[in-house]
Amino acid sequence: MRSPVGYGDFSPSSSAEMIAGSIYMIFNVVIMAWVIGSITLLIVKSDEKTGVYREALQVLNKYASLHGFDKDLTKRLRTQLKLDFDNREVQDEQVLHFFPAGVRRKVLRRLYLPDLLESKLMRGTRQQFVDAFLGACTVEIFSPGEELLQRNSVPTDLYLLLEGKLEVSTQSALDKSVMSSETLDSSVADEDWSTRSGSITGGKRGYVKRGEFINEIGKSASLFEAIWMLLKLRREGFFTESLQMETVRTKTVCKVLTMSKANYRDLANDYPGSAGRLLANLLSKVDDQNNRVSSHINLDVEAVVNPQVRVYNTAAAVQDLIRLYISKQQDDQTTRFCFAASRGDTATITVMCEQGFDPNSSDYDKRTALMVASMKGNVDTVVKLLSYHADPNLTDMHGTSALYEATKNNHEDVASVLIEYGGHLSMSESQAASTLCQAVYEGDILLLKRLICAQIQVNASDYDKRTAAHIAASESNCLALKILVEAGADLNMRDRWGNTAEDEAKRARASAVLGIFGTPLTLRGNEGGRECCTVGHVVDKV
Structure with a gap:
């Protein structure tokens, strides 16, 4: 059967023409189906979006009616709702949530x-x-x-x-x-x-x-x-x-x-460093604008009379409040930083330092994270802080440095690291004398050796000009005196009464200590029940 194509303008007369005509008609059918389907889809999608908007609008109207909103408020809510629907497809969150x-x-x-x-x-x-x-x-x-x-x-x-x-x-x-x-x-x-x-x-x-x-x-x-x-x-x-x-x-x-x-x-x-910088920029802008205002007003005029003066005074108050807030933020971050150093949390320390936090920040006692880590013996934390240029020679309000914290608490590995990075005890002469004299008086030989390894001033004298050698001699602590002498202690130094360490040993009748000076101990009569012929050779007198 031969069917014409179109309005009969073309009638196939052979098998090839019949096949070509059939293909042409099928192609037309597919194209028309696609066009109709696309139009239908656009209508459905548009109607779906409109339906969602209408549904939301109906809910809004019911809500406004239920709560008795006035017409002005209801109108603003409708405007905001329409604005949200109109821009929803191009909002950043709607597009970018698909991406990493x-x-x-x-x-x-x-x-x-x-x-x-x-x-x-x-x-x-x-x-x-x-x-x-x-x-x-x-x-x-x-x-x-x-x-x-x-x-x-x-x-x-x-x-x-x-x-x-x-x-x-x-x-x-x-x-x-x-x-x-x-x-x-x-x-x-x-x-x-x-x-x-x-x-x-x-x-x-x-x-x-x-x-x-x-x-x-x-x-x-x-x-x-x-x-x-x-x-x-x-x-x-x-x-x-x-x-x-x-x-x-x-x-x-x-x-x-x-x-x-x-x-x-x-x-x-x-990002504590950048957050601090942001607040510093804020304070800088306040200062600049306050200076601009102050250049136009007369501060001698009473604030009650001149509103410009009130402006200036309140501007100064704002500056103080911002400084107070910056200080509070700094204290919070410093507390967090020191606590991380105390528990050996090198990850937190790394993050904060990488983001610009100052590793030398100190708390109300002027204690830094390096001092806390040294006190706790966290050698990895100490190394990490020093790698971020923490100053090992800072002292707190009591004059204590990180090296002294490590030395006092018997953390020799930490002390070695601090000395390698140029750390010092950073003590005044009176403080060094007090520390050495206390160690000698208590007989803490290990602490004495650690202090000497930390390069403490062995000839430091207190307010009476007494040195650790004076204390060792008066306490008959021969071992402490030998350690001090080996460290370079000057045994000829005199206290405020003109006494040397040898004089202290004689007064204390410390025969073993006098042996260091090469001085024999001579006792009067039967005093003490003993008699000494040479140093170190004490015999009981019968």
């Missing part, structure tokens, strides 16, 4: 590193810290009218403005409060800045720029401009864990990079 962490860091670095580096807070920090910072951040999009930060609340997130427009308001007059750097120059002498109005816009000079943080110390978004110095408030924000003093709202659709406080704490523990 290394690839994710590379993409985030390409997208947001220029913005992040524009922030002066990141100057001097390590590249690993910046990468980890980006990896811990999330990108969020907010609809107009949303409050990013609320006055008198404790900030739990740090915001980095990427795109959009923000406005800042104060509670005093419910006015928008803003100033640019040009406004500072022109009106700083006679303006009450708490009543000015305006907006903060990304990318414009004098306003919040791309790559600037919004709430480092609880101020408005333009931290690096003069405004936040003029709106100076006695609180700090994200980094200093204090109240937010302004309300920050979105003026337009805003894209921000968000870092939670919990993530930042973990980051600060992993």
Whole structure:
């Protein structure tokens, strides 16, 4: 049977034409099926997405109705919901969660590193810290009218403005409060800045720029401009864990990079050096802006009369609070570092030192991790700390060095390592004399030998100018005196009463000690029931 193709324009007349016509018709059928299927799939997918949105919208409407939300709040919630659905497919988290962490860091670095580096807070920090910072951040999009930060609340997130427009308001007059750097120059002498109005816009000079943080110390978004110095408030924000003093709202659709406080704490523990540098940069910016403000005001005017003076005084308070917070962070990290040295945790020490932590950091007693490790005898930890240039000659508030800790606690292997790295006891003469005299008085010969191996001053004298040799002679400790003599002790040194070690031996009637001086002991009459002809030869007198 021969069937025509199309509208009968082509009718096969042979077997070959029939086969060709059949193939052509099958091809048309497949193409049409694919087209219809694709269209159907697009409709279904679009309808599915729309269905999810409609379902979420219905749930929102029921929720708003149940709790009696006003129309304005309900409208804002709907706007945020629609914004989230419109941008869900292009959000970073939706795309990058398919890829490994290394690839994710590379993409985030390409997208947001220029913005992040524009922030002066990141100057001097390590590249690993910046990468980890980006990896811990999330990108969020907010609809107009949303409050990013609320006055008198404790900030739990740090915001980095990427795109959009923000406005800042104060509670005093419910006015928008803003100033640019040009406004500072022109009106700083006679303006009450708490009543000015305006907006903060990304990318414009004098306003919040791309790559600037919004709430480092609880101020408005333009931290690096003069405004936040003029709106100076006695609180700090994200980094200093204090109240937010302004309300920050979105003026337009805003894209921000968000870092939670919990993530930042973990980051600060992993990168203590860079976290400390970040806080130092923050303090530096506060100092710079405070200097700019102080150059425009008269500090002799009473603060009650002149609002500029109040601004300056509160700025100084903020500086003190930041310094206090930096000190607290440093103390926490030092405690962690010393505790790691105490238990021999070289892994933690390596991580902290690699991230820029100072191995010479000390606690309230000025004790360093090297002193703690030396006291505990953790030789591997001592070697690790010295490899990171820990100073072996630092002393604590009691004048104790790492070498003395190792010597006192009988850790000869640790003491050898410290001496190899140039360690000294770092004792004053009076302290060295006290230590030697105490060892000799107690008869601790082993400690005496260790102190001498640690190159202590064997001729050190105390406030009475008495040396360890005087004590050894007076205590009849012949072995201690011999050790001191071999170490170079000067037996001719006189104390404040003019006595030498030999005089002390004579007074103590120490015959064995006098033998070192080559002096025979002569006793009067029957004193002591003994008589000595030569040193070391004492016979009982019958």
